[in-house]
Amino acid sequence: MVIRRASQLLFFFLFLLLFLKAEYAGQEVLAWPVDLFFRFDPLLLAVNLLTRSSLVYALLWSLVFVGLTLIFGRFFCGWVCPLGTTLDGFRHLLFKNRTDQGLADRYRRVKYYLLFGLLAAAGFSVNLAGLFDPLCLLYRSITIVLYPALGYGLESLATQAYRWGKPLTYVSEPFYVFLKATILPFKPLVYLMPLFTLGLFVLVVGLEAVDRRFWCRALCPLGALYGLLARFAGLRRLPVKSCPDCGDCQALCKMGAVASESNPGHQAAECQLCLNCLAHCPHNRVSFVWGSRAKRPELDLGRRQVVLALGTGIALAPLLRLGSVARRPGEFLIRPPGAGAEADFLARCVRCGQCMKVCPTNGLQPTLWEAGLDGLYTPRLVPRLGYCEYACNLCSQVCPTSAIPAMDLEVKQSSPLGTAFIDPSRCIVYTEGRGCLVCEEHCPVAPKAIIFHDGQVRDANGQLNTVKLPVVVADRCIGCGVCENKCPVGGAAAIRVKRSLRVEL
Amino acid sequence: MNRREFLKQVAALGVLAGAGRILTMPAELLAMAPKKKPSPTLARATGTNYAHLVGDSIQALGGMKKFVHSGETVVVKPNMAWDQPPEMAANVHPIVVRKVVELCLEAGAKKVKVLDRTCHDARRTYVNSGIKAAVEGIKDNRAVVEFVDERRFVELDIEGAKALKRWSFYQDILEADRFINIAIAKTHSEAKLTLTMKNMMGAIGGWRGRIHVGLQQNIADMNLVLRPDLHILDATRILTQNGPTGGKLEYVKVKNQVIAGTDPVALDAYGTTLFGMQPQDIGHIVKAYELGLGEMDLKNIKMLGT
Numbered sequence: 001m002v003i004r005r006a007s008q009l010l011f012f013f014l015f016l017l018l019f020l021k022a023e024y025a026g027q028e029v030l031a032w033p034v035d036l037f038f039r040f041d042p043l044l045l046a047v048n049l050l051t052r053s054s055l056v057y058a059l060l061w062s063l064v065f066v067g068l069t070l071i072f073g074r075f076f077c078g079w080v081c082p083l084g085t086t087l088d089g090f091r092h093l094l095f096k097n098r099t100d101q102g103l104a105d106r107y108r109r110v111k112y113y114l115l116f117g118l119l120a121a122a123g124f125s126v127n128l129a130g131l132f133d134p135l136c137l138l139y140r141s142i143t144i145v146l147y148p149a150l151g152y153g154l155e156s157l158a159t160q161a162y163r164w165g166k167p168l169t170y171v172s173e174p175f176y177v178f179l180k181a182t183i184l185p186f187k188p189l190v191y192l193m194p195l196f197t198l199g200l201f202v203l204v205v206g207l208e209a210v211d212r213r214f215w216c217r218a219l220c221p222l223g224a225l226y227g228l229l230a231r232f233a234g235l236r237r238l239p240v241k242s243c244p245d246c247g248d249c250q251a252l253c254k255m256g257a258v259a260s261e262s263n264p265g266h267q268a269a270e271c272q273l274c275l276n277c278l279a280h281c282p283h284n285r286v287s288f289v290w291g292s293r294a295k296r297p298e299l300d301l302g303r304r305q306v307v308l309a310l311g312t313g314i315a316l317a318p319l320l321r322l323g324s325v326a327r328r329p330g331e332f333l334i335r336p337p338g339a340g341a342e343a344d345f346l347a348r349c350v351r352c353g354q355c356m357k358v359c360p361t362n363g364l365q366p367t368l369w370e371a372g373l374d375g376l377y378t379p380r381l382v383p384r385l386g387y388c389e390y391a392c393n394l395c396s397q398v399c400p401t402s403a404i405p406a407m408d409l410e411v412k413q414s415s416p417l418g419t420a421f422i423d424p425s426r427c428i429v430y431t432e433g434r435g436c437l438v439c440e441e442h443c444p445v446a447p448k449a450i451i452f453h454d455g456q457v458r459d460a461n462g463q464l465n466t467v468k469l470p471v472v473v474a475d476r477c478i479g480c481g482v483c484e485n486k487c488p489v490g491g492a493a494a495i496r497v498k499r500s501l502r503v504e505l
Numbered sequence: 506m507n508r509r510e511f512l513k514q515v516a517a518l519g520v521l522a523g524a525g526r527i528l529t530m531p532a533e534l535l536a537m538a539p540k541k542k543p544s545p546t547l548a549r550a551t552g553t554n555y556a557h558l559v560g561d562s563i564q565a566l567g568g569m570k571k572f573v574h575s576g577e578t579v580v581v582k583p584n585m586a587w588d589q590p591p592e593m594a595a596n597v598h599p600i601v602v603r604k605v606v607e608l609c610l611e612a613g614a615k616k617v618k619v620l621d622r623t624c625h626d627a628r629r630t631y632v633n634s635g636i637k638a639a640v641e642g643i644k645d646n647r648a649v650v651e652f653v654d655e656r657r658f659v660e661l662d663i664e665g666a667k668a669l670k671r672w673s674f675y676q677d678i679l680e681a682d683r684f685i686n687i688a689i690a691k692t693h694s695e696a697k698l699t700l701t702m703k704n705m706m707g708a709i710g711g712w713r714g715r716i717h718v719g720l721q722q723n724i725a726d727m728n729l730v731l732r733p734d735l736h737i738l739d740a741t742r743i744l745t746q747n748g749p750t751g752g753k754l755e756y757v758k759v760k761n762q763v764i765a766g767t768d769p770v771a772l773d774a775y776g777t778t779l780f781g782m783q784p785q786d787i788g789h790i791v792k793a794y795e796l797g798l799g800e801m802d803l804k805n806i807k808m809l810g811t
Contacts, residue, residue: 024628026632186652389625390588391588391633432718434718434719435717435718435719435720437695440694441717441750442624443750445752446750446753447747448747448750468695486714488717488718
């Protein structure tokens with residue numbers, strides 16, 4: 001019990017630590033293996049194989065957990081999974097004394113159908129596993145809303161204290177410096193769609209009010225995958241049948257795994273080896289043993305339903321794809337460097353949100369509908385919020401599925417994300433006949449992709465002024481968006497990066 | 506002297522005095538006459554040992570003790586705004602900054618803060634410019650390389666400004682006992698050149714892109730508030746093309762010079778000659794001269810050193 005809790009906390013804090021370490025810290029190569037949890041995620045390996053993307057070798061680490069699950073059962077959910085720990089934590093805080101409604105048991109099969117549907121769709125290159133993968137879900141939620149909210153809250157507190165001045169700052173400033181050095185980001189992070197993301201997260205947490213570990217029991221596709229393996233685990237829990245004189249463990253088990261009236265036998269596919277029943281059995285009858293020959297309970301998924309799930313996945317694939325194919329990538333849909341063809345990128349990206357977290361300029365943002373329905377939560381560059389830093393390739397270092405492939409810096413610096421276009425109806429130089437050239441100043445390529453020609457522009461007084469008119473040399477432009485980011489025109493910039501014939505469609 | 510001669514002299518004096526009275530110029534006319542200011546002095550050092558160049562040029566001006574006194578707080582503002590390594594000449598050379606900081610410490614400074622409000626991500630520019638490591642390599646805890654804290658910008662009215670009447674400035678710089686500006690000589694399309702006065706862009710807050718409309722006057726105006734005690738122009742190598750970012754070694758020209766002075770206009774006027782230009786070619790030099798910030802006529806500038 002104590003050991004299990006310690007394990008949960010250990011992995012949870014490791015998850016958070018690796019989250020914090022996904023930040024530029026003076027080194028071009030990140031010092032920590034920040035995508036560690038994702039490398040050990042067999043669901044991501046499965047979709048990587050099914051989408052027939054080039055194999056990401058780091059994902060083979062997940063076979064370790066596959067092996068361990070075949071030995072011990074679905075221990076991941078009870079001992080490792082940071083989302084599971086999060087749910088346990090919130091339940092202890094918010095829903096301590098609620099009794100289970102039993103809904104999770106009734107919908108237990110849904111997670112398998114979801115898994116099958118996701119895998120079937122993956123076979124047709126529609127990769128939605130990341131939307132439901134617990135690690136991706138948690139990482140994404142922390143990245144997009146929880147961490148920025150914490151950061152913004154603490155920053156504004158510190159700013160308020162700073163404005164009050166002494167003597168408050170004697171206390172607040174050292175505290176702020178400490179936070180800045182430890183948990184706060186270098187500069188406040190902001191992401192699009194925070195409320196939508198928060199809503200989904202609250203929904204997953206809120207289901208705890210219905211049943212303990214509702215998400216894990218009824219919905220989690222990774223849990224389902226581990227469950228399928230755990231049915232054949234070497235370690236077995238005895239007794240398999242419920243005891244006629246006592247049903248304490250039925251109420252105790254937060255996964256509903258213990259044999260009961262509705263359960264013919266102990267569900268190894270559900271049991272997360274929390275060992276609560278072992279510790280609390282009043283008769284000391286519970287044991288976990290090796291090599292038991294007791295009959296394993298059937299996993300009755302229903303043939304029809306399985307076929308239906310697979311069919312839905314297969315059918316959904318072209319339907320969703322039709323949406324994004326018909327849509328074509330919008331002119332402002334700028335993908336991270338090296339993303340390549342849009343369809344390939346969508347097939348590889350698992351929407352974990354790590355690239356958004358690590359992006360030093362805060363420019364990588366989640367996509368809502370701009371890339372079609374199957375593009376939900378994929379990263380895109382929004383140059384007005386942050387540009388692609390010329391000498392940085394951190395996003396490719398954290399991507400667990402090589403959707404943003406590792407590239408030499410020289411290659412990255414010559415692969416266009418888009419092309420900048422000047423809007424002469426908004427550019428200060430073209431409209432007012434006054435000098436500016438901020439875009440040209442910041443252009444990082446050598447020679448610059450923004451040059452200028454002397455030209456004459458009539459100002460409001462009718463006077464002809466000779467000014468330096470900025471012009472984009474499209475062949476040199478790599479679409480990093482620093483020009484759009486720095487453009488002093490208010491609202492949308494007068495120079496914007498768009499998809500162009502230089503970007504693969 | 507007899508009476509006759511005495512009377513003659515009195516009469517002559519009277520005439521002279523009367524004429525003097527008539528000839529005396531009105532006060533307004535007097536004010537218009539050029540003020541006899543001592544001609545500004547710059548000190549130049551040439552050579553390949555960049556630390557020596559800094560030491561020699563400042564020594565020629567009387568040594569760092571003339572500018573920094575014991576127990577004072579100093580802010581050193583080098584240009585370290587760009588994510589480029591030292592050889593690309595987009596930032597001040599780290600050895601130059603290090604030597605300036607060392608001289609401040611030797612002069613007895615209580616604290617030396619090195620900072621810049623950068624253009625690229627500050628974490629990257631501080632590291633890749635080599636300046637953070639160079640200053641921290643001194644291993645003196647009085648010398649710190651700090652990131653700019655956005656809360657510490659304060660808005661000020663700029664007295665005498667022609668265009669930039671109000672803007673925000675960094676509090677630490679305004680409050681420091683001494684302020685030292687270290688700029689690198691580079692090309693810049695809108696400003697034409699970026700020298701010491703343009704380097705003050707890194708000491709101001711706000712949306713700096715907005716300052717680029719009417720940039721030349723704005724640069725001159727912000728120098729009304731920001732008046733460093735000492736300016737150092739790093740021309741060890743200069744960026745002759747594709748400025749201010751650079752990005753290719755072929756754009757860099759090695760000049761092996763460091764020039765120091767207290768008159769930024771004079772320093773920048775000299776700086777134009779490094780690029781084969783004239784002071785009057787650069788708008789903000791002319792505008793700063795017009796604001797009385799210094800001397801732009803090269804003939805009136807005294808150059809010490811080699």
